[in-house]
Amino acid sequence: MKLNVNNAQHDIDVDPRSPLLYVLREDLRLNAAKFGCGLGQCGACTVLVDGEPVFSCVTPVALLADKKITTLEGLGTIEDPAPIQRAFIEGQAAQCGYCIPGIIMRAHALLQKNPRASEAEIRATLEPHLCRCGTHMRILRAIHRAQAMLMSASAGGGR
């Protein structure tokens, strides 16, 4: 089947019942979406489908033929990170970092829709995500930092 991931079309030969997560990790060799529970309980596997966050560990790839899938790799690169990635790096918003890609994806989706999301909205949005290291304060700060970057970028016409 054909799969659009990070604006590239991929032809993959896969069991259509396979959750998207394994296709991303095994066929497309993408690292960011993580296996955390396989149950949709922790958020580590979160990616965007047509801009909406989904748990890739419980989403069969068969449902995604005509959809646009975005993973953390699609936001930016280590050389040229997207504002929200830069905000997490600058804010040192990670301990082990395993849960962060999923959190960034959901936060990114929120800020795309509502760059001025309030603290309460951000917390409510992140409720499906678990972080075991206790990095929550930094994660919240990093999202606020990303908001500020997006504001100044839109004011200044930059990225």
Place this chain on the structure above:
Amino acid sequence: MIDAVVVSRRAVLAGSGALVFSFSSAGRLLAQQNVPPLSAASPAPALPSSLNKTPLLDSWIRIDADGSITVFTGKAELGQGINTALIQIAAEQLDADFDQIKLQTADTALTPNEGYTAGSHSMQDSGTAVMNAAAQVRQLLIAEAATRAGMAADQMKTQHAAVLAPDGRRFGYGELVSAQLLHVEAAPHSPLKDPSQFKIMNRRIPRVDIPAKMTGGAAFVQDLRPNGMVHARIVRPPSYGAQLVSVDDAAVQKMPGVLKVVRDGSFLAVIAEREFQAIEAMRALAAAARWRETAKLPDQSALPAFLTSLPAQDITVLSQQSSAFAKQSFSATYTRPYLSHGSIGPSCAVAQFDDDALTVWTHTQGVFPDRDAIAEMLHMPKEKVRCIHSEGAGCYGHNGADDAAADAALLARAMPGRPVRVQWTREQEHAWEPYGPAMAVKVTAALDAAGQVANWDYGVWSNTHSTRPGSAGSLLAARYLAERFPEPAPKPIPMPEGGGDRNSIPLYKIPHIRVIYHFLPDMPVRVSALRALGGYMNVFAIESFMDELAVSAGADPVAFRLKHLDDPRAREVVSTAAERFGWTNNPHAGQTGRGQGFAFARYKNLAAYCAIACEVEVDRETGRARMVRAVAAVDSGQAVNPDGIANQIEGAILQSMSWTLYESVTFDDTRITSVDWSTYPILRFSAVPESMEIHLINRPGMPFLGTGEAGQGPAAAAIANAIASATGKRFRDLPITRARIKAAIGA
């Protein structure tokens, strides 16, 4: 601060004549003056930390002719930021730039054996070793350059990984090293830099591992994809000790992609070409397996009574008599349940077996002990097994990492020539990881007429806090093979660090004190090291009880603690946390729904000092307690990366809050029943405090004090004390759930 130079290498070197330094520096204190003269008969003086076991400098620091510098550590990055801190130390003491240094972490083929990355020991052990090795290497390079320049060493300067002579000549470190220059043993004392000159240590240098983790780089063992890799899944028994009676695997063998079903005794697994095929095959195999189970778990609703009724080996931790007169006596019992490490990434490993040699990529905390255990299990010589640390999700102690490595090793041997990746399921991690042990504490104390604690009688009941590898029987799979490796007999971890008795001695001055550790060898539930070990429970109990005593004495809890503390560093963290928090006297208002709590401990009574003040609000309708604000003060000795310390303490406070308010492993008489995040709920974003501040008290030139676990105990007690302050009720059983609070306040 010793601002001196090494004048000779160790006796062994002088004896061999390999390299003898002489160096004079008028007016300077020579480090060697503090050390008795060496002779062939006298034992070598102790070297700093891990250099004792691995004294050769080039075991720690390698400089190649092209100038590239590699630092070796036996410790592993667990998400605590150790890689960055070790590079900072090496760069500072070598006078190299931060980004000139590469770091090689735990690998049995390449690095020193530093045991486990555990117990908040990395900075103390490896940090101290790297610091001293780097300082000594720099001195060797200076001496070499001085010889080449024909000038005195004290005229030479170092910067950017080069030695500069006063006449402008520049000797890059790469050109100075010859084959044997660094192949010498460390000296007991090192020419360490004066902390006032630090350019890289005590700086908030961004962590080296974070950019890749934020952009989808290959950062974890889960991200390894060697050519030809196949995927395996284990079918674990349904309960502890269950025996595999039969399995009809004929249908599974025919499933797409299935390469092999492996059965050895009650160890059952499947290997497939692709990951989803392995998952499907695992499910089918699990459905086809028949097990014989035994009901042998204790009654969860009566755990404390069960623990205190088990046969115990009593260890007197401290007994100090006095004739102090006590007026009033108080008693309390505190308990904690079994707690899960709950790594967000279930355990994973990759192994490859080729030509009688095995390589395992694992997120174990101890590549060497894990290597030894795997070699024993497979009846292989140790030299034929190599364990390479590769990061996993944060572990917070002994989780399924070593067991997954053993699984991968067994399956790689069953499929030679192909790398085998084993990924545990969420349910397997939750059901099979070794939990932090349930514990009980009984304490009695008495106050004298002046409101001072005069007597203290403390007993703690606990299983061991380490069943880590070293021998095959500590590996889960090995206990289920046809050739069964029995679980080693549990042992208490001796003081001063301790296991169940870790932090069981209060730092407070109390004239008459007795502390007994009732060590429980019987382990109905699989247990091992969880962050802070017994320190979490003992600090929760001691600091809760100190609060109760303060109330009884009519004293402010902070003032009451200070009245019992002599150690000036302890006093400073207590005062700092109270001041920065804006601590107000006598918070025991009760029933206001909002309260403040305070707690303090020095981790293990020998590592970092940490005091925490927090504010908690309690919803009287639901019983829900929420930490609103926390302020911590920390003294970790010489700080290397202040932001790394803050990150660790922030994380410790939130993780401990999660343990304290929500968590307990559940089971029926046969099976573990908390097997995912719905049956084992933890902290989510809605419960995160509004603010948290960490105040670091730096101690220039003082020894590094391990910090990673220092916040765990104080956070628990500060929360419990704040809940007592908010509700007027004391909660002594963990976790302090909303159901318990609601029942107690009877709203």
